[in-house]
Amino acid sequence: MWNIRGVHRDWFVDAALAAAVIAFTVPTTLIGYSFSIWGGAPDGLEIATGVITAAAMLVRRRTPWPAIVASAACACVTGQVVPMILAVFSMTAEHRVRRWQYVALALTVVYFAVDYRNPHTDHSIYLNLVRALTLIYLPAVVGTWVYAYRRLIRDLRVGVREREEIAASEERRKIAREMHDTVTHAVTAMVLNAGMARDATEPGEIRELTAAIEDKGVQALGELRQLLTVLRREDGDLAEGTEAIARLVGEAQASGLKVDLHLDAPPGALPRQVSHACYRLVQEGLNNVRKHAPDSLVHVTCEVSGDQVAVSVVDTPDRADPGGKTVRAAPSLGGGYGLAGIRERVSLAQGRFFSGPTPEGGFVLGARLPLRFPHG
Numbered sequence: 001m002w003n004i005r006g007v008h009r010d011w012f013v014d015a016a017l018a019a020a021v022i023a024f025t026v027p028t029t030l031i032g033y034s035f036s037i038w039g040g041a042p043d044g045l046e047i048a049t050g051v052i053t054a055a056a057m058l059v060r061r062r063t064p065w066p067a068i069v070a071s072a073a074c075a076c077v078t079g080q081v082v083p084m085i086l087a088v089f090s091m092t093a094e095h096r097v098r099r100w101q102y103v104a105l106a107l108t109v110v111y112f113a114v115d116y117r118n119p120h121t122d123h124s125i126y127l128n129l130v131r132a133l134t135l136i137y138l139p140a141v142v143g144t145w146v147y148a149y150r151r152l153i154r155d156l157r158v159g160v161r162e163r164e165e166i167a168a169s170e171e172r173r174k175i176a177r178e179m180h181d182t183v184t185h186a187v188t189a190m191v192l193n194a195g196m197a198r199d200a201t202e203p204g205e206i207r208e209l210t211a212a213i214e215d216k217g218v219q220a221l222g223e224l225r226q227l228l229t230v231l232r233r234e235d236g237d238l239a240e241g242t243e244a245i246a247r248l249v250g251e252a253q254a255s256g257l258k259v260d261l262h263l264d265a266p267p268g269a270l271p272r273q274v275s276h277a278c279y280r281l282v283q284e285g286l287n288n289v290r291k292h293a294p295d296s297l298v299h300v301t302c303e304v305s306g307d308q309v310a311v312s313v314v315d316t317p318d319r320a321d322p323g324g325k326t327v328r329a330a331p332s333l334g335g336g337y338g339l340a341g342i343r344e345r346v347s348l349a350q351g352r353f354f355s356g357p358t359p360e361g362g363f364v365l366g367a368r369l370p371l372r373f374p375h376g
Contacts, residue, residue, distance in 0.1 A: 010061065017086055018054040024080045025050025035079040037117045049077045057086065064091040072107060075114045084111060085139050092143030093150075104140045108132045173344070188287050189216045192255045212254060241275030242302055243267045245282050249300055252286045257298055258318065259286070264303035274369045277345040278302055278311040284338045285313025285365040293317075296362060304371070308351075312366030314358065339365075 028034040029046040036046075053074040056066040067090055071083035084107050091097050091104075112132040116123060190213050197209035242265040249261045270278070282300055289298050296315035303310055339355060342365070346353040351369030358364050 014058050014060065017060075018057040021054040021057055021074075021083050021086070022050060024082045025053065025074060025078050028080065029078060033120075035117070035119060036077050037079075037113055038076075041077050046078045049074045050080070053083045057083075057090075060087070060090040061094050064095050064097060067091075068103065068107070072110050075110055079114055079118060081111050081114055081135070085135055088136055089139040089143045092140050093146040094143075096147065100140060100144075104137055108136045111136050187220075188290055189251060189255060192290060196256070212251075216251070240279045241267075241272065242270060242278050243275075244279055245300065245302055248279070248282055248286060252290075252298070255290070257286070257289060257294060258296070259298040259300060262299070262301045262303060265309060266304070269304060270309055270371060271349075274309060274349050274351070274371065277342075277349050277351070277367070277369060278309060280345055281311050281342050281365065281367055282313055284342050287338065288363070288365065289313070289315050293363065301366075307372060308368050308370050310366070310368050312364060314362060314364045314366075316358065316360045316362035342367075 025034070026047055029043050029050070034046055049070070053067070053070040056070040060067045064087070067083075067087040071087040074083050075081045088104055088107055092100050097103065109132075112128050115121060115128045115131055116125070122128075193209045193213045193216070197206050197213070200206045200209060242263070245263055246261060249259050252259045265275075265278070282302065285300070286298070289296060293315045295318055297318050299312075299314045299316075301310065301312050301314075343353045346367045346369060349369050351367050353367045355365045356363070
């Protein structure tokens, strides 16, 4: 809508300028007030020159040269210099003409000659020169300012659109991370418990496992509902923090994983973004253990040391009990987005992320996050 209005406005302005050129040239010819630097010109030639100059104003936004040439010819044939002022302004306001100063100098010479030959004005060379420089060069300089201002506004609008697109992309990535972590963890735990319930023979064990599935489903729905609440309210808080890590470990132990926990992060001592990143890292680490090393010994650590918090999930092969009960491996439901999402979370919290195999043949997933974000 704005572009349509802008086009209509530009056409209106160009038509008004064309009408102004006609008003300055044709009537003066009809009443005998026009003149040429050669001493006289046929009325038909003067009228035709004025009409052509007016038509050139309609294409001044596409190219400046028709208006420049036609206005100079019009000044020489009819003695009217106003079209030259309009042309030189359009030359710098609508286009980036190289060496426009030389074009303006040529038009200044034409203006000076016409003004000096004008029988209706003084013949002072000084005043003729001042008028020529003022009425040609000043509009040209103003046109360069207008061009720069329009370009600045255009760049600012493009920059605003790009920033809006980047912000929207970041929001989509944030939502995708939350959805991935919430759904993947819940579904993995539910699938494991469902498999165990299928293999169970004791009614009590089956009831316990199905209750765990129900609890995990309710918890996942609660997290999704909380995420939707955050999306609807800009002041909404993030989801779980370090206080929920013990629950994650308890759920992993209930599904058969051999997990121990060292948690030394007092509730409320960590910034909410850091606390949430720690929770998600532990959640992702336990999910990866379920998928790839369910028979491992798992050590979960989250402790505050000085001005930072260290969080890690480390699994090592259980060499002490090689013939123990086999734990069902969870199916792989993700597409490799989990670690990338954790890396992004840690980076946003200005922490350091690390992951990889351990010398003992296991795998470590961890991060160190500052409790106070550095400025700048």
